[in-house]
Amino acid sequence: MVNSMNDNRLAQLYRDLTARDAGPVALDVDTLVAAAAGTVPAYRREAVASRLAASPSEADLVRMLAVLEDDSQALATDLARYDRSHGRRHERRMQRIAAPAARRGAKVRWAGVGACLMAVLGLWSGHRIGPSDGSSGGIYAEHKSDRIFTTRDSIFAWSNGEPGTRDGQDKLFRSEFNGS
Amino acid sequence: MPPPTSDPIQARLEQLLRDYGARVRRLLQSHGLDQRGIDPADVEQEVRIRLWRAIERDRSAAFHASYIQRVVATTVVDALRRAEVRAAEPLPDEDSEASPLPDAAAGPDRQASDSERMDDLARCLDSIPERRRLPITLHLQGFSLQEIADSVGVSAEAARKLVSRGMDELKSRLRECGHGEFDE
Structure with a gap:
């Protein structure tokens, strides 16, 4: 046998020996990339x-990644350029969409501010008018007793034991009722 | 991948990914990775899809070269693992036309001889001190002197000396094992 x-x-x-014995891929992806870039700690x-x-x-x-590094760098640069182009176009489109909405928003805001102002003015003027006219039947007239709840009300007069008020009451409830 | 578009910016992006994918496929072939059970066309397609998805997912992100390299590495590693699983699966039929042996044309004598040589080579390498063995094995694995220097952490000149002396030592030991003829 010639062993040349x-x-x-x-x-x-x-390589045949190691292919036979190597087993599955053992290095993680980050390590493979670092090895290709020569940046393994x-x-x-x-x-x-x-x-x-x-x-x-x-x-x-690893050798393939080392060769591919320049191409990956070039692609990264091109993608950054694409992002800028796409970003500018996206920005313009967003501006076109946003401008009318912003104008509508401004109108609604001003209408809201006006409504609030009117409400504050209304409350303030009511407050000013109320105390100066206490005897009138305005919104401050609740200090006067309601007749329904007054103790002088004829409904409660009988239970209060006020004899004067019992005259002329319904005879049905009179104790001296004799059926006539 | 999206259908062809009339948008020039989108079309430019598709062209970039097509060119890059084609480059990946050529490098896979030239580095012999297609001999390890993976299909370069599949890897190319997968790399393009993964990059496209990443761009679509986050348009504002800056894609660094290292990120792109990781996408390629992940895709190739996944393909290698799938190939390993396929290789470990039992063969479908004994009378299948496809040959299960990668080097069946070599003949039994040649295979037996190679197997014997491999075992001797492994024994001889094991007998060499670690400091010299690592540069030799990297050299035999196909790394350049500069790559060996970077991997081991020495100068290129030191790597050259380590490889040269180590190879001399390895050949000497192989001669002792009966593998005496070396053509330079």
Whole structure:
């Protein structure tokens, strides 16, 4: 058997060996991206490097991400430009929608302020008129007793034992009623 | 993905995502990830959909390159995991036309020989001190000297020396195991 190997053949053999033994993807996405950008923290560097050396799929992905970095940067720049274009257009559209509503809102606000002012003036003028005209039948006339609840009312006169008031009352309730 | 639009800004966005997706697909193929059970066209489509959704979800957000890189990495990792699950599933039929072996054309002698070589290679690597082993294995995994230097935390020159001496040591040990011929 000829056991001839060059570096490429050795590398292929090593990759086949690690593909057989690597198992599922072990590094998290943030670590893979950091490894591609060369920004893995020093304390994790050796562990991450060991994993990449042992896993051809993760190694391939990290190398691919490293190459893709410039394209991702370009896309991010283009998307920011898109956001600005879209944002300006959105702003203009919102202004077109908002302007009539704002005008309507201003009218309603002024009408509300006017109504409040009228109500305050009405209350204030009523307050001014009331106490100066206490004897009249205005809104301050409640200090006068109502006849329904007065003790002089003829309905309550009998129970109050006022003999003068019993004369001329309904005979049905008179004790000396004799049926005539 | 949305239907084609006459809005020039929207059309420009669709074009950006199409171009980026196509670039991702080409890189997946050129880095051999399509050999690991994933379909580059599926990954391309998934990357475009995920980016589109992210843009639609938050139009005011600034999309940094690292965020886009994470979207790609997540999509590829998901695809690799799905491929692993598929590979672990039992084969549908014994008399299926599809060959379950990736290198069936190599023949049994070649496969036995490779398996023996792999075991010897693993033994020889294990006998090399860790400080030298890591740069060698990164080199064999296809990383450049600068990438090895960044990964290990040394200068590029130091990485070159570590790799060179380590490879010499590895070959020496392989010769001792009977794998004596190395073409440079």
